[in-house]
Amino acid sequence: MTSLHPSDDGRMQKGFAAFPPVERWNDWEEGGRRYSLVATTCFNCEAACGLLAYVDQETRTVKKFEGNPWHPGSRGRNCAKGPATLNQILDPERILYPLRRAGARGDGKWERVSWDEALDDLAGRIRRAILEKRHHAVMYHVGRPGEDGYTERVLAAWGIDGHNSHTNICSAGARAGYAFWMGMDRPSPDHANAKCILLISSHLESGHYFNPHAQRIIEAKQKGATIIVMDPRLSNTASHADQWLPTIPGSEPAVLLAIANILIRERLYDAEFVRRWVNWEEYLRDGAQGHGGTGARTFQDFERELERLYAKYTPELAEAESGVPAATIVAVAQAVAAAGSAFSAHTWRASAAGNLGGWMTARCLFFLNVLTGSVGAEGGTVPNAWTKFVPAPHARPPHPSNWNELTWPREYPLAFFEMSFLLPHFLKEGRGALDVYFTRVYNPVWTNPDGFTWIEVLRDEKLIGRHAALTPVWSETAWFADYVLPVGLGSERHDLASFETHAGSWLGFRQPVQRALKERLGEPVGDTRDVNPGEVWEENEFWIELSWRIDPDGAMGIRKHFESPYRPGEKLRIDEYYRWIFEHSVPGLPEAAKAQGLTPMEYMRRYASFDVPNPAYRRHEQDVPAEEMAQAAVDQATGRVYTATPAVPSPNIVPVPVPPPDAAGRRAVGVMVDGTARRGFPTPSGKLEFYSSTLAAWGWPELAIPTTIESHVSPRQLEPARGEFALVPTFRLPMLIHTRSGNAKWLNELAHSNPLWIATTDAQRLGVETGDLVRVSTEIGYFVVRAWVTEGMRPGSVACSHHLGRWRVADDAGTDRWSSALVRIDEQGGGKWRMRRLKGVAPWASGDPDSSRVWWQSAGVHQNLTFAVHPDPVSGAHAWHQKVRVAPAEPGDEDGDVVVDTAKSHAVYKEWLAMARPAPGPGGMRRPHWLLRPLRPTMDAYRL
């Protein structure tokens, strides 16, 4: 085997390798030290790149992390955060033992507690809630999971619809935009083979999946691909673009539809692909009338419809909306057309996460993929389910039979997914209460909008009975927990993940490296606590233990899901969980392991990754197999193919939509295209849905085809003369990752302030220079921040990175001192809150001499506190962009000041809630059953 690193084995310079050869990973001498090398997976961003830990044989401590040369996504390379994992495991600030609150919530008084005490208390409460049918009272709220399927399986085993996520402050808009087209809610752009790459994102510096995508985008660029980037701010990514389109926030769909218009008008699109794969017949039949069309029936009629529908999106109109010159838009359209089906495009947050109607950005972007025939094509954009592999575990609990309205309220039947950021408002309104609330590597007080409302609710023991924070580090949210339960970092935990980084599928195995090393050396291993620092554990073993304590005798039917597949009736060991998967659910892995004389588990312990053979391209064109056609029926009106043949269980349980069955209950397996039954797409029509019957039927007929929606921050909503701007508060920095990297000194040394980016012309108008303090006022309050006057900002908009502004209220505990300011929070009654910075980042004495060498003072400003919730009525996404007023700071204002009125934030919540079009939809349903949904409950639970 040849390592995947491009410079390994003398490929850069004869005689030089990038990594020690895998045969010598058991004993490697370097710089006078002997190491054992153990591969694992990074736990910083969602890309889950490979890491290789160098464990000093003498001290048994990790000395450094390099990349894993066998990882198919990251190919031995990392961003700044990979090596900085070392900082995180050695952080003198980290929590080493479980803690229990000793005073009132948020008072900051803690006592050490045993895992047993915490487990018994939590298990007892969960057991009572389940037995008393209060299923909604137990909730698991996860940030970026970094794993596939494990915890959902736990919740399903408990029989609760208790999954909550961060998705709706992140990717809900993009997911909705993609899902209404193709069912699957994520794009998997094949950047490496693209001739034109259009990014409404900054994937050369951040995002899903930064390092793997950046590698491939730059590869394509070197091969001559055209790079187009839409971003109102000059990102590092925009700097690499052949065409940077600094669009006015919210105008992206108009620009995309103008490009579409050019492709359509000039017949530059792939008409054959559109004819075969777009549900144009359904549009003509059911949708056209509602959009001013006629009763035509042929594809030529549809082509005329396209021309008619998009004729108004001229480059000139797009210029007026976006500020991007019409000529640039024409040039971009030509580059897109020239690429043909080798056109990869991607958006994940950005405009889709910023604007009211942001999901339409993704829908309009994917429209370009459809028009160019690049969907599923080499160099195009592939549905993520084709490049992601989630292997099935040994036991799969049934779907929960209850529906949690705290996460899936009826106002948002089409949301992608849980309305997580509305939780405190729901609890305030009396929609329910939580008995046990887990936050898991999640920091809603800081990360979500409206953090003071979160604090109000988290403090209220009537609304939240027990709050257990599973976290490797202190966070603003953990400060308001009853239990702080320390869990491991990238080299201290097990997880299995697969992400759609390129046109291929892989599995990445995160493992506690000390445990893997002990196994390798034949030393006895108890659980992961035995090898981690202090009593730091891993969630996966915690859940097994907790589940056994919820159902100690197995009478509740929970325990059986946590029993060993190898030792019947006995408690599942975590290595057995993965061993079974590797032996049974990963095609090719047992054979690859055998070829090296290893068991599948030994193979994964060594390589921590596997390249799963899995075709990535044009799966929609696959014929429906003969065995499925045996009991098939074709709906003559729609061409949809249904079968009565039961589905063959796939080892890959990647979530896919479930298109509605026919009247006879037969499942949809394909679609007729030119007389042949093809696999098609998992949508109601089996095709790419230009016209979404779902949107039409669930109250949004006017949005059923790609169109534009006016953003809440569009220029028409702003009065520049009053100092009003659109604030883009979402951009990330290349070297940080939300609130997970506050414990990495090297990363915080590189980035530690988030000034307000403001265009030179705007700054001159306001009389502001770089370094001056400005007050940024939102609907519910204001924050005070320094100005970064720059040419790299669209005039009329301002931007502030959300990666900084960490704070703590106690000097020596709470958020890491590498990254946080000491603040005073004053609660002034009636929902009025005020935060003032007492001290910036400052040196302190610790076991790490570097803590006394901290040279920076800035910690940034916590802007999210001043944002009200903005739930998009369709996607459920929080529309992050803010209409703000920017003015020079007032007397008495200080850097980092935050002032908020949560009564106002609740009023804004009510305003946005009023825009929703609630369930029930057709059939009295809470949500279209076919749409993706984590922890999908039983059909009965869907009915209102």
Add this chain to the structure above:
Amino acid sequence: MTRLAWVIDQTKCIGCHACTTSCKSENDVALGVFRTWVKNVDVGTFPDVRRHFAVLRCNHCEDAPCVEICPVTAMYQRPDGLVDFDESLCIGCKACMQACPYDAIYMDPDSNTAEKCNFCSHRVDQGLLPACVVVCPVEALLFGDMDDPTSKVGQALAGHRVTVRRPEQRTRPKAFYIGAHEAALDPLAARHDEMYMWADNVGGQRGGGTGNGRTNGGHSRKLPVAPPARVAYDIPKPRPWGWKVSSYIWTKSLAAGAALVPALMHITGLETSGRLFGRVAPALALLFLALTGVLLVADLKRPERFWTILVRPQWRSWLARGAFVITAYAAVLVPWAWASWTGREALLHALAWPVVVLALLTALYTAALFGQCEGRDLWQSRWLVLHLALHAPVAALAAFALLAPLAGGNVLTISMGEAATALLLLSALLATGEALQGHKSPNAAAAASAQWRGRYAPLQWTAVLGGALLPAALLAAGPVSLYPLAGALALAGQWLQAHALVLAGQNPPIS
């Protein structure tokens, strides 16, 4: 022949800083210092603006100034071209930091020795690529033998137009850039503001340029017109030398002048047997030479290793040569003083010329040392040797004027006052004349601007007006009773002058 080199492809670099942290990890680099980093420069006006990256680090120069200036061979060049360091030898003099025109060297706060990128020599020696090369997501960092046409480095050099940083420094750097923007490589092309786009800019000494080599001496934020290039991100860089070095120049001048003047008087037959010249002057010379030594050692980060400079000198280094000059001067000064105190005329006579020669060398060698500081163009001025030549007698005469009343009857003569006046005027004229003339490089011009118009102008003008012209006027026109005041002012002026030179020389960004 093997010549190890970097090729840094800025057409690929995404500015992610993976190289920065992998280097910190691989080489255990402390907070506050860097072996490699990524500078970001925004060039242009909206919407025709782009951010340009430059990965900056040691260039492994073929003519490495850090190797030349190192007094103890702690910095050395290997046959394969790799410029490495030996922390077990380094005395922490920081001269290499002044010699490097690329900001590549820092003092490690743990070992208190000079460190920098060494191609990860511990990896290279066992056939592993440097850590940054391995981590780079986009293969922007190429390492290899530039003389091997099969290597990626060799092929990149053959197939691309490449540039290097600061070619005018003539160090023959072996870090070659593909597609780097000039404004990112030229340290003076882009202005620094008081902050960066996501980091603090600590140490305002970084000031900044204005896009075409001119500088406004650190007051860039009030520029009326925004220049087209602006530093969006950079790391902090400390100023290696401060008051101890300024004071060393000052004490050394006095130590030299205090013996030089009486020795010359002796040679020319003037009376030197009085208390001032016969007793106080030799004591002054000895005292200030001792102080010079104390300051030199105190400025070392590893003062306990100071003696190694004498037992394993690197002879090309003017720091090493200077140490021997000072030692030799001390060797003649002690018997000279003894002879002077005890009235041994024959010995005085025999030692007069050696004292003159070694005092002059002591006063002047610093010009050669500063000349080896390739990173500080202001110090490379050919006028520096004249400055130092004037400093020694001026310092001595000023000290004599100050101490004359204490020495009793031997009041400084009017003619000596006139000499001092002339020397002070000459010194002021030289200084201002130098300021007015053109500078040999943009870096020198930027430093001179900081010295005369920017942040160090108060120091410099106080030195010229209050420390040279005012005492000159007092000496020329005032009563003799004011001579001590004039002497004190002149001495203070000399220190300020030295300090302004030391600080201003280090002011312009060099990376």
